[in-house]
Amino acid sequence: MNQGAQGSSIDTEEYRYRVPAQVRAVDVTRERDNDTPGARGEHTHGEQPVPRPGPGPGAGRPAVQRSSVRGQILDALRTALVAGELAPGEVYSAPVLGERFGVSATPVREAMQQLALEGAVEVVPNRGFRVVERGTRELAELAEVRALIEVPVMLRLARTVPAERWAQLWPLAEDTVRVAASGCRATYAESDRAFHRAVLALSGNEQLVRIAEDLHRRAQWPLVGGSGRPGRADLVADAAEHTALLEALTARDLGAVRALVAEHFAGAAQPLVPPRP
Template sequence: MKQSTQGFARAGTPQRRTPPPGDAGVPAQQRAADALDGPRERDAAEPSARGEHTHSERPIPAPRPVVQRSSVRGQILDALRTALVTGELKPGEVHSAPVLGERFGVSATPVREAMQQLALEGAVEVVPNRGFRVVERGARELAELAEVRALIEVPVMLRLARTVPGERWAELRPLAEETARAAASGCPATYAESDRAFHRALLALSGNEQLVAVAADLHRRSQWPPVRRARAYLLADAAEHTALLDALTGGELDVVRRLVQEHFAGAG
């Protein structure tokens, strides 16, 4: 028991022993003092003990900003989406990330990352050891996508027509007018982007973010591969947006139902 108590004293609070007379204890006392006081003195004296940089240390290089890489990937993703909508990347073609990287003047990495995102969206499919193949969709698949969009969006439109005040629909007028301008340009990629923006803003009034995300994914899938539309068709499609806003503002449920169903039927 005595040994245990002494051991605890040494482990908890170190005690300085007075050397007996005649013993060469001064060096030992000095060493004991160093053992007690030395570490605290060094902690206060050495900047490295406080986490400060010293001249003897090698500086750690700052990490490269991730935002820059994400920005490149985002730009490549937008460019690839445009190439898909315009038909520049044709259904059935296989493209490798290195070749596309040379085309865009970037490395293969952001291209590969963008292509993987497009694969998740159903625009391309991975071909092992070759690259990515642009998907081929027939008329039946496009019709099925249009039907699913109608099943989701028609009930939501009717509910919004009953609950959203008329002045809120006025906020969407600029987006409807933008689709008309995009249709007049005759550029399918420009119109596809403005069309998605209008539908996304309309559904956002439901307050259901998951609904908006699912509907946007279906909408984007229905635009690949591109269906060649005449400028007159795009203008008529854009005009339906304005007519739909008029019906929603007036609370004309029957007109809303008919317009939305016809709109999706034409999309197929």
């Protein structure tokens, strides 16, 4: 994905649109119950308009397809979070983001409320939504919890899943390697989750998969100040661990599985250090 001053392109099987690279913090003072710019007190006079796509295929059409609008907006906002286009600590208004996507503020606000439930943003009354500021300790805590859940499950799967089932996961592992080489953090985040989700799905425990997916997504959010943001080399190294893990699972090498999963999570966060008194 090419990133620049105007934004970053996002392609999925369901839709194509652009997420602005920079959206200014809003200046808002009061609330109204409509979906025009300024709705719910989200005044936008302090924000610069976000340009729409120029001439070309699709010009003049809504930026987002009308089917499953809320879900598409939610995916777009999640992508913007991972890509660092929604900065920790900044406040964003639903009307301005809605203008960019070619929809009313309502589906944007609903998507933001879902992100608030997930802990990614917090509601700022009469202003909008602030991206939560996270530090390295929270990232380490998430890595520790993920390891507690996934290591025992993967060891059990290594003992019970036949080699032909693991062979079906090779395209997903290889996709992470391919995407990592592009250096696109947002696209790699989706590919990374898809691989882990497929592995854990072999357990047959839907609740476990759902919880692990939530923890994984949280672990991908940027830290305050942009610290800990993975570069291309980090993504490539992370993807290589996927293929090594799949080889160990296929061979039923429990020692290698345990070591690889522990190393995989350790690479995502610093060790937990108790705060000084």
